[in-house]
Amino acid sequence: MSTTCQGPAIDVAGLTKTYRTGRGAPDVRALDGLDLTAAPGSVLGLLGPNGAGKSTTVRILATLSAPDGGTARVAGHDVAREAAAVRRAIGYVAQRPVTDPMGTGRENLVLAGRLQGLGPRAARSRADELLRRFGVADAADRLVKTWSGGMARKLDVAVGLVHRPRVLFLDEPTTGLDPEARAAMWAEIERMASGDGMTILLTTHYLDEADRLADQVVIVDGGRVVTSGSPDALKDGLRGDGVTVELDAAHGADLAARAAAGVPGVVDVAVDGRTLRARADQGATALPALLTALDAAGLAVRAAGLSRPTLDDVYLARTGRSLAEANRAGAREETAEAAA
Amino acid sequence: MSAPARTARPARTGALVQAALLTGRQARQGMRIPVFMVMNLLQPMIWLLLFGQLFRSVIEIPGFAGGADVTYLEYLTPGVVMMTAMGGAAWAGTTFVQDMERGVMDRFLASPTSRGALLAATMAWYALLACAQALVVVGVAWLGGARFPGGWAGVAVMLVAVALLSCLFAALSGAVALLTRQQEALIGVSQLLTIPLMFLSSAVMDPSLAPDWIAGVARFNPFDWAVVVARDALQGFADPAAVWGHLALLAAAVTLMGALATSAFQAYRRSL
Numbered sequence: 001m002s003t004t005c006q007g008p009a010i011d012v013a014g015l016t017k018t019y020r021t022g023r024g025a026p027d028v029r030a031l032d033g034l035d036l037t038a039a040p041g042s043v044l045g046l047l048g049p050n051g052a053g054k055s056t057t058v059r060i061l062a063t064l065s066a067p068d069g070g071t072a073r074v075a076g077h078d079v080a081r082e083a084a085a086v087r088r089a090i091g092y093v094a095q096r097p098v099t100d101p102m103g104t105g106r107e108n109l110v111l112a113g114r115l116q117g118l119g120p121r122a123a124r125s126r127a128d129e130l131l132r133r134f135g136v137a138d139a140a141d142r143l144v145k146t147w148s149g150g151m152a153r154k155l156d157v158a159v160g161l162v163h164r165p166r167v168l169f170l171d172e173p174t175t176g177l178d179p180e181a182r183a184a185m186w187a188e189i190e191r192m193a194s195g196d197g198m199t200i201l202l203t204t205h206y207l208d209e210a211d212r213l214a215d216q217v218v219i220v221d222g223g224r225v226v227t228s229g230s231p232d233a234l235k236d237g238l239r240g241d242g243v244t245v246e247l248d249a250a251h252g253a254d255l256a257a258r259a260a261a262g263v264p265g266v267v268d269v270a271v272d273g274r275t276l277r278a279r280a281d282q283g284a285t286a287l288p289a290l291l292t293a294l295d296a297a298g299l300a301v302r303a304a305g306l307s308r309p310t311l312d313d314v315y316l317a318r319t320g321r322s323l324a325e326a327n328r329a330g331a332r333e334e335t336a337e338a339a340a
Numbered sequence: 341m342s343a344p345a346r347t348a349r350p351a352r353t354g355a356l357v358q359a360a361l362l363t364g365r366q367a368r369q370g371m372r373i374p375v376f377m378v379m380n381l382l383q384p385m386i387w388l389l390l391f392g393q394l395f396r397s398v399i400e401i402p403g404f405a406g407g408a409d410v411t412y413l414e415y416l417t418p419g420v421v422m423m424t425a426m427g428g429a430a431w432a433g434t435t436f437v438q439d440m441e442r443g444v445m446d447r448f449l450a451s452p453t454s455r456g457a458l459l460a461a462t463m464a465w466y467a468l469l470a471c472a473q474a475l476v477v478v479g480v481a482w483l484g485g486a487r488f489p490g491g492w493a494g495v496a497v498m499l500v501a502v503a504l505l506s507c508l509f510a511a512l513s514g515a516v517a518l519l520t521r522q523q524e525a526l527i528g529v530s531q532l533l534t535i536p537l538m539f540l541s542s543a544v545m546d547p548s549l550a551p552d553w554i555a556g557v558a559r560f561n562p563f564d565w566a567v568v569v570a571r572d573a574l575q576g577f578a579d580p581a582a583v584w585g586h587l588a589l590l591a592a593a594v595t596l597m598g599a600l601a602t603s604a605f606q607a608y609r610r611s612l
Contacts, residue, residue: 059446064446066609094446097442097444098443098446100442102368103365107368111365112447115353115358115453118353143372
């Protein structure tokens with residue numbers, strides 16, 4: 001048992017990285033002093049919109065890319081100075097498929113195992129074990145290009161696991177999967193996290209995914225950590241409950257917002273079409289008061305409800321925009337970059 | 341549950357074993373596209389037939405190398421062998437481009453896989469493929485009446501030159517792939533580089549009958565070095581010093597290009 005098991009499995013401080021785009025375009029600051037830590041055996045969810053710096057962080061931690069500044073240690077080894085030791089300790093599942101489409105599932109796994117240092121027999125039995133465990137044994141000897149998206153993504157994760165890494169990086173493991181395949185992948189990740197004592201760093205732009213899988217969530221935006229903590233702690237950090245009111249007609253939006261803002265204990269009022277959202281320290285007393293105020297303003301209400309805050313609320317409160325909106329903006333930026 | 345990770349640390353796989361495993365992967369990929377294999381064998385046949393017929397009478401020009409002792413088919417065969425080897429290896433970077441388009445290259449680079457092994461596997465596969473093609477070309481030429489006094493020893497030395505030339509261009513193609521990440525750039529290597537190199541050499545025509553500058557360029561053309569080795573070896577080692585000297589030059593070029601291509605992995609990493 002080496003000393004490397006005692007400290008954090010992932011320890012990142014002050015990471016910076018700038019991409020020079022050239023041709024007169026402004027440089028892109030992908031990471032702007034990012035810090036994070038993950039305890040051994042935990043699942044760390046890196047949550048943020050497209051272009052927030054999630055993949056850049058993972059690529060630096062997997063020794064694929066060099067940071068401009070800051071330090072990063074994985075499984076106790078410095079990613080810059082001890083890259084070889086880091087590579088032996090990690091599994092890396094990129095955002096893009098990591099398997100060879102012109103090889104069978106079994107060939108992909110056996111080759112990955114052999115390259116990672118397993119002997120021929122050990123690699124074959126490990127491949128069999130993973131094919132069974134991920135429920136893709138029936139397709140084992142078919143070329144991966146004939147596999148469905150969900151099956152191929154499971155194989156990607158299996159390839160990352162073949163040598164039983166101490167730290168596994170999953171870069172957007174469920175992006176592009178249909179809901180059924182996503183649910184299956186979640187179950188698989190939960191099983192991995194509880195069974196093997198492995199540390200998992202998972203990037204996602206799905207809030208429900210981070211909420212369900214991660215012990216610790218780090219919300220990143222613009223290459224910086226916006227906030228971090230366990231999903232529950234993050235939600236508790238928000239004041240009070242979410243209040244949602246469905247208005248009968250959209251035209252009264254301004255009036256509704258003004259009426260709601262005047263109710264004591266109601267804060268963070270936002271109206272989007274017919275939906276009014278706000279937060280209240282004590283939802284149970286604020287809601288009747290809010291309904292009375294709306295009624296007094298002559299606005300009819302269709303439905304009203306209280307909810308525990310979600311990670312979506314955390315993201316909105318910390319960054320001032322919803323994650324879906326940020327993702328759309330990030331996607332537009334990427335399209336513009338690709339066109340340039 | 342299986343043994344915990346920390347007590348079952350896998351041993352390391354040496355770079356040579358890694359290269360062999362990755363060569364096996366390339367071979368499986370290649371064999372699974374039968375069209376690719378057929379094209380690879382058809383192309384040299386077309387060249388042999390086309391050039392053999394088109395230029396048949398150049399051998400009668402006074403002063404043509406070998407003179408009356410050598411038929412044009414015998415003169416041409418080593419040229420076609422090397423054209424096939426160079427033309428095939430120029431596309432070697434395709435595997436890298438495909439691996440980079442997917443996350444396969446990133447996975448390899450984030451694992452203990454040696455960069456040298458990744459490159460060596462590509463070089464080895466194209467060298468093997470080119471050697472098999474060379475044997476077919478020589479066989480067809482023999483059926484067509486060509487005779488090679490160098491015998492099996494000549495063929496063996498020719499294969500060494502085929503392997504070295506393939507490795508040289510596979511490394512070049514791999515380096516271009518890593519630096520540009522674009523299949524289009526490989527078209528550039530294959531069209532803009534290999535075709536001029538073919539004609540600035542003794543492959544289809546004795547350069548002593550061409551303008552002086554062509555003979556001058558040919559002396560520095562690695563493709564011509566390989567043609568010179570193969571022709572002299574097949575024709576019975578009339579000039580052993582030229583054979584060994586050019587083989588040494590080719591080996592040096594492969595070493596240099598291999599080192600350059602391996603360092604291109606660093607450039608790819610910086611671009612991430």
